[in-house]
Amino acid sequence: MEIETARLILRPPRLADVPALFAFLGDPQAMRWTRIDATLRDCRRRIVAHERRRRHDGYAPWTVRAKADHRIIGWGGLYRDPFEPGWGPEVGYFFHPDVWGRGHASELVAVCTTLADRELRLPELRGFAHPGNIGSRRVLERAGFALVRAVPEMNRLLFLRARPRQAAG
Template sequence: MANGVDIETPRLVLRRPSLSDVPALFEFLGDAHAMRHTHACASLRDCRRKVAVHEWRRRHDGYAPWTIASKAGGQILGWGGLYDDPFDRGWGVEVAYFFHPSAWGRGYASEMMTTCLTIADHALRLPEVRAFAHPENSASRRVLEKAGFEVVRFVPEMERFLYRRHRQDARAAA
């Protein structure tokens, strides 16, 4: 994967986060309402640590969440992408996305997801990608299902559904 290169989609720029992004990321990653279906960062320091640890993993794995910015205006809209969760190991490669509430409902998660799955299928050739979604997060569940993910099971200790999607060309060959 293009480790240090920005990736452009029709409306977004996906780029490596910098520490200067953290205050804008914390606006939603630290917002209890925006993050009600997952974990909110408790402080700016906690958010900085989360971003830094994922960036350390990028150097090891070759992928990690991006800062997601508007192509038109450059404002930070979200954070997400492929990763092997350094804080909850053992689930394999996941895809996740977190957006500022002002960006909800505009199709940005689906746009980012398309790029992630293209990279997962063709550049990284991952056999499968996983994801989690809270039962009440119908928008996120719709994004995953539209992208070809299927529910594996409910994980009670996480209060989330585990989803998976097999590599597209692997499914076509089956």
């Protein structure tokens, strides 16, 4: 299933996507605020682990392509993290540095919150951001997530967004 926004095409990742995803998921500078995949094999494992969760939960991160040229520019969406279990449904986003600062993360998060509220009817969503990643913190705050607390063992800030009452129906 593909989802299109004004500028993005979202679809489940394919193994053929791994080299393009590794271009940023394996880039130490691009991933300085989060987990980095050291090898193509690690990247493939990440994708496969999340796809197993998709079969179980019905949602997992998408490969994000630019609508203009169909280039893979990101990876993210709704998920239950198979590597940090127990937090519940989360929203996450990872983009190639070439497209940072252009609102793609906000566009992706808007799709996630709509899907979580209207179709999946999830009571709440979480998001994590490194304390120093101001851009990511702003994306979450603009999408209605509130800072809950620091999670020192992860070196992250935990944000929470409850489903709005009008979507609770």
